[in-house]
Structure formats: C-alpha cells, structure tokens
Amino acid sequence: MLVGGRRRLGRALAEDLAGDHDLVLTSSRPWEGEDWLAGLSRKAQIRTLHWDAERPELVSRMMADLEALDTAGVVISGAVIVAGTFPEAPLGSWTAEGLEATWRINLAFPLLCAQALAPRLAEGACLQFLLDTSIHQPWLKRLPYSAAKGGLASVIPGLAQSLAPRVRVVGHALGAILPVEGSDEAFLAERTLLKRLGEPADLCRAVRYAADSPFLTGEILTLDGGRRWI
Numbered sequence: 001m002l003v004g005g006r007r008r009l010g011r012a013l014a015e016d017l018a019g020d021h022d023l024v025l026t027s028s029r030p031w032e033g034e035d036w037l038a039g040l041s042r043k044a045q046i047r048t049l050h051w052d053a054e055r056p057e058l059v060s061r062m063m064a065d066l067e068a069l070d071t072a073g074v075v076i077s078g079a080v081i082v083a084g085t086f087p088e089a090p091l092g093s094w095t096a097e098g099l100e101a102t103w104r105i106n107l108a109f110p111l112l113c114a115q116a117l118a119p120r121l122a123e124g125a126c127l128q129f130l131l132d133t134s135i136h137q138p139w140l141k142r143l144p145y146s147a148a149k150g151g152l153a154s155v156i157p158g159l160a161q162s163l164a165p166r167v168r169v170v171g172h173a174l175g176a177i178l179p180v181e182g183s184d185e186a187f188l189a190e191r192t193l194l195k196r197l198g199e200p201a202d203l204c205r206a207v208r209y210a211a212d213s214p215f216l217t218g219e220i221l222t223l224d225g226g227r228r229w230i
Contacts, residue, residue, distance in 0.1 A: 004028075009177065011036070012204065021044060023044055024049065024074065024076070028053060030050055053105050077125055078121070088141050103148050106149060107148040124167075126216075128210055133174065137228055153173070153220055168216060168217035169217055172203065172222075173223070177197065177198035191227055193226025193229060195225075203223065
C-alpha cells in the first residue's frame, strides 16, 4: 500500500512495485483522468482510495476503506507513507494557519495513517515512512517543514517498539531526489559526496531492501549521497 502514490516519488514507487505486487494507492484528490494507471493495471491489480488530510471525516473514511479491503480479502503485506508537502516558509513569514497546515500534512496525517494501518498489516509487514535529510540539517527556508519531519523521525523507534514483533517500522531520510521545479540542481549535486542527485530508483531499492530485511526495524536509512557530511 502506498499512501500518496499518485505523483512524483509516489508514482515512481507505484510503477516500480507494480512489476511484482498488487497495489493499493491513495491520493488527496479523486483519481479520474490518471491515464498512467492503465499501464499499471496491465501488470498488477490496482485499487485506488481517496484520503484527503483536509477533510474532517478523514479517520472514519480510512477505517471504512480498510474494513472494505479486509472484507474483500486484501492482505496488506507492507505500506509506505509517501504523502507530504514541501512549503517554503522562512522565519518572519509564519502564521498559525500556515504552521498548522504544514504540520497536518507532514506529521499528523502520516501518524493517523500509521494508526489506521497498523492493525491491518500482515504479520512480518514493514511500515515505511518517507522523511527528509532535514532531520539531520534543517532547511532554513523550510523550518516548519523540517520540524514536522523531525517529529515524524522521533516517532519511528517508538512505533517500532509498539508494533513489535508483528510489524517492523523503517524511515527513509531522503536527499535531493526529484528536486522541486526551479531548484539549482547543479548546486544540490555539488552538495553531496557522490556529486549527483538521487533518482527514484535509489528510493525504490531502499524500500525493497527494508521490506525484505526481516531483522531491520526502528531505523532511519539516509539516502542523501553523503550530503550531511559536507
């Protein structure tokens, strides 16, 4: 299951995993008009859900959808929570509404998803979270976002303890993979030891590694090309 499996890294993960997995994908918007799903459906069974973090009925919607999957005989063998935003908000521009929105999408929503998914995951499943290298070096122009990701990172070992031994929990602290439009890609690449940007394939390999490593839990894997050592 991919929570946020519609755009950018979520879509890249979906396209990779559909080669050998049936998938349940969620999005904050309705799925009509997503023609790329037709290609996935030729390789795997694809189910889509509409989970919008802005809706007051989110939790009841999640529980109803998961109950319907269970009734349909769907076994969730693993889940990756991809959903998030990357808002620029330097000191001096903060508002109560803006902070709440950033933390709702990047912290509260992943936690609510984990709470809903945990009892539905198969024994031995891995629950994975996409984080950010800002947990090591905060983005000064995105401090509220960095705070949200840092909060989520702090929950990883606690969730691992709470869900052990039935479910494992792993985080991925990502560097520059599919940078936002307008980014200085040459500068970002130079700010790594490997002198390159990450690729979606780097994340796909890490997600598969975590899913296939039954003795791995409570850890955060960093995929940043060594950025934090510069």
